[in-house]
Amino acid sequence: MSLVELKNIYKSFGGVVALRGINFEIGSNEVVGILGDNGAGKSTLIKIITGLHPFDDGEMYIKGQKIDPKTYSVKMAHEMGIETVYQEKALAAKQALWRNIFLGRQITNRFGFIKVKEEKEITNRIMRDIIGFTGIGANPDSTIKTLSGGEQQGVAIGRAMHFDADLVILDEPTIALSLQEVRKVLNFIRKIKENGKSCVYISHNIANVYPVSDRFVAIDRGQVVGNYRREDITLEELNDELIRLTKVKEGNN
């Protein structure tokens, strides 16, 4: 059974059609890359899966359960094990690491007061055991802005895995990162796979993430135009394929 399955999904904003009949699925323990140009519909697709936007038409299943777009929400997605990590929007920079981990899911007493000690202890454990932060001088009290871009994604990914996400969604995980930072993020993605979870990411730049992916889906103008398994295609071939798709698009115009 697929973890997430989309059938013939449509979505438009005002008069602009963003998705026109998307068919897409994510298996369990699978790392899938969604590729495509700006405006292809990658972000919209992801926001539908995470419950930020309702879809207009089509069917969506999560773990076999049919999703009603009217009631589906970010909160429900969390409960069903779907977590998104947006590079810019994942964490609040001036707040402490431990607060970021538990935002929206605080451990509180019955009056809503936060159990600070407990949250900090668990944060420590997440950093050490789940994401393997070592020797970077960060502790649960560090503010997010003191961490590097790659480390910040690590925190967000660790948060997702701690809360038993079955699917971690990454939005442009390697954009604007140095090579060393990219390597860190790739390790985090490997950790997701090692833990038996799935991961979907969207990316412009496929070269970085190619080695840790199982499958690639190309999207153009709101439709799926290509589906490739990594063992069937080399990085070069995949790049050629994407360029070919772009050319077709320009030819049509």
Place this chain on the structure above:
Amino acid sequence: MKLAESKTTLDYSRYKLQIGLVIITFLIFILFMITSPDVFLSPRIYRSFLSTVPFVGVMALGLTLVLAMGEIDLSFPAVMALSGFVFASIFGSTGSIILGLICSMAVGAVVGFMNGTLVTRIGIPSIVVTLGMQFLIRGLSNVLSQGLAKPMTLDETIFYNLFAGTFLTIPIQSLWFLGLAVLLWFILFRHKFGEHVLFVGDNEDATRMMGVNVNRVKIMVFMLMGVMASFAGILDLFKMRTWWPTMGEGYLMMTMAAVFVGGTSMFGGEATIFGTFVGAFLIGSLEAGIVAAGLSGFWTRLIYGLLILVAVTLHTVLKKNR
């Protein structure tokens, strides 16, 4: 163990702002003691501060939360006036203090709700919404009162002791201020709600992505600000025993100054309740100190301005070095 070590150094830098503020405050008071020892070495002036500073202070606490979430409220002095009018009218016609209290707090909550709703649902910047609201509310209390003051006989009741009396010779207003400061500290830094306020001010999108109802948080903070303004109005009324149509005028800048001098910035995501508490006393005692020193009242604003600029510069520099 390693963790504990790094924590102590961190704590020091975290309290750097507060320590700096306390030092400034002490220096200014020492200066006052030198320039006018008669006034500033006797307890009378301090008792006077303890009963007057809380009007500004209570509103400054509310404003601290508004700024922490990256918004602003300019309407609270007008809310203070309208709530005061509602209290005076209801007490005048029914003689019930409790009913007056409830209704005047409700006015603050309703105005806050309107501010918050216009900011979140319609999407108007809070500075614009609350500027308009400030005129509307002030105008409403002028129209309703026809510009006439309302004297009240509030002494001799248990409520008078509660809002304007003394406790062990300490003016009770200052105990309200202290109690509310402690309460708001716990709400802001230890309660889920306060955490949401800080996150909204820091990164609204991230907060929404984590499933927090951002609009509701904002509306609630504007409502809290309104209720705090109403309460400041109540404290003021019990002390003055007369409602004036000009009530609250002049408090806007004083309150903002107290919060900024205290170290809370306009950028959102950060706030200091302790800073606001000290800042309110600093701002609130300045005028008396200047006048007692023999300078004419003309100097007051100049020195206010100087103090605010110096304090805010200091805060910003200290934060950068952190």
